[in-house]
Amino acid sequence: MNKKPTTSARPKSKRLSPEERRQEFIRKATEFFADEGFNGGTRELARRLGVTQPLLYRYFPSKDDLIEEVYKKVYLEPLESGWEKRLTDRSRPIRERLCEFYNAYTDAIFTRIWLRIYLFSGLKGLEINRAYVNVVRDKILTRVVKECRAAAELPAQKPTSAELEMAWVFHGGIFYYGIRKYIYEAVVLEDKDKMIADAVDLYLSGFMRSAEPRRLSRGSDRLQPAGED
């Protein structure tokens, strides 16, 4: 046999590699903290993992370190796919691009686990949460506004704060659908795609309507007096 795994390259069945085990712990811990909040006890967490509590401290120096891993996993995963870049593909109609993006984005974040971790950490005032909000603004919403401006044949410029605010209202309206469904467990319109399409139509029709007078009197933007950002 030419097999020569000096450091046990891949164990046959059970006994996952330390790193795999660690990731498994993080995954389950994410579920656990999503359910119980970050005040959930390490003993109960260990019970769910089917191990004893002190074992956690072999893989993570402290509970806070474990929680940190959970944050990273939750916050970075949905963004690393880079869908937002497809927003700028101007060969396709703006409506289609917005619908596609929000369908993909909400497919990623509209889960009980993601939303709960997001809200829990938001209430704790974590930097990573604040940073995420800024990423949404810079990577998604400014892009949305820019593309809408282009579609409305408005001159290209940095979005005004009023435009950005309306994009936030639009975005927040969609986001709130997820909260109602997965946090409040309320009855929502089951067809998420339709909800998004309707929201996009609402936003676009409002944007285009407010763009018309602005397009005629180039430059001067009566919706926003001065000084954005």
Add this chain to the structure above:
Amino acid sequence: MNKKPTTSARPKSKRLSPEERRQEFIRKATEFFADEGFNGGTRELARRLGVTQPLLYRYFPSKDDLIEEVYKKVYLEPLESGWEKRLTDRSRPIRERLCEFYNAYTDAIFTRIWLRIYLFSGLKGLEINRAYVNVVRDKILTRVVKECRAAAELPAQKPTSAELEMAWVFHGGIFYYGIRKYIYEAVVLEDKDKMIADAVDLYLSGFMRSAEPRRLSRGSDRLQPAGED
């Protein structure tokens, strides 16, 4: 002196009546739990109140009972003013009514304390939170849709689930402004009235636009195939 306070009707200065004291405790406890979450300790709470921890148990049988009082206070206060009834005053334009209502409503709920208690209790899955969501739907949003239908000269009928969903998106968009400002402490467009006016314009223009084809082909509502509620 004709003073005859057999049971000490009103103490001159300090030493508030038991009920006043109790209310003061609830008020401060609301602030405390808004900051620390409901896992905040009774000792720290007592310290903030300037009293010792066991004293709390003279006014409330248990911590949970105190929390219950906090819930009631927070959830019932902003609704008991009954602004939503002014939504139906059809002598005034729909835009004005919507703006007025949301200005008043957000004046009441857009505070750090209210929003945080709301989110904390929402994450705990409390009945009172679920009930509140239903109240928003029944007392506010169905009314909003009905008034918009009337303003668009559509036949009066129970809002379709798609209409209700768009009202939720509109409502949630405004609500999310408060979350961004008071939970995420993000920089928002400071002129709340303008944000609301713009959001109302967005919603109304989208609603009216979608209403036009529906108004011509009376009755059949192509935006909603069947079965609402």
Add this chain to the structure above:
DNA sequence: GACGGTATTTATCACTCGATAATCAAGAAG
């Protein structure tokens, strides 16, 4: 099959939590 290192468990510490009982203080009535 014995060895050696790693994975896991048992036992335990120091601390904090909500809650209770006993004690003390303060103000009104006699």
Add this chain to the structure above:
DNA sequence: CTTCTTGATTATCGAGTGATAAATACCGTC
């Protein structure tokens, strides 16, 4: 001043917390 009631404090309990050290079980390797 004394007495009685009620407000408030001190001291403490038992359960649960995160974390550590020592002991044991497991598995690949020689």
